[in-house]
Amino acid sequence: MPETKNEENNLSQQLQQLVAEACSHPPKSLMRRQKLSEIVRLIVKSGKLWQEATPHYNDALQQTWVYFCRNVCVCKDNTTNKPYDPNLGSVITWLDKYLKMRLKDFSISQIEHQNRVISPSISEESEAINIIYNVENPPTHSDSPLVILEETKKWVLADPEGELKSVHIKKRPDVTCQILILKRLPPETCWEKIGLEFNLPPSTAPNFYKRECLPRLRNFAKKQGYLE
Structure with missing residues (x-):
């Protein structure tokens, strides 16, 4: 003792x-x-x-x-x-x-919000967060988690290739990858609030985010050296 x-x-x-x-x-x-x-x-x-x-x-x-x-x-x-x-x-x-x-x-x-119909699995949510906060295997340039978050936000807002602004939910050009990634970066907006804000069925935004937004976020993190 x-x-x-x-x-x-x-x-x-x-x-x-x-x-x-x-x-x-x-x-x-x-x-x-x-x-x-x-x-x-x-x-x-x-x-x-x-x-x-x-x-x-x-x-x-x-x-x-x-x-x-x-x-x-x-x-x-x-x-x-x-x-x-x-x-x-x-x-x-x-x-x-x-x-x-x-x-x-x-x-x-x-x-x-216990009556929500659907939300992404915990492992999927954790993966998205870990792209930003890879604290157990920090980036080689020694950026802090906050710096990594700020750099990621800058990339999303700048959208240098114009892809995040152009990829959107079907028939909803106002709900793009850029908007959803910004809302899901810490401190993230819950899916129910996002669904209410854009008048979407409960599963639409999280399914689109998993399919279209997460892979782009992951690719950015790999290019920056935040992920292997």
């Missing part, structure tokens, strides 16, 4: 040191991104972050990494009043609290 406690203390001290180093570098600098990625890898490897076998755990986890990157040094999230304060607890305790809040949000949302 004492050894376990010592290990936890050592991990906490190591994480706090890395946070201090990350925050000593300018925002968006390569050195800060490298340190943030190092922290994420260390937390994942430790297995100390809260875990549970629930359908939306992976989604909540990815939102937690976004929150971490945005708020560990300076506050950019209106759900919190302060950046991480080492005097109030360890990095993992701080992230555990946020992760549990997001899981609670998903649980409430699931209850509210």
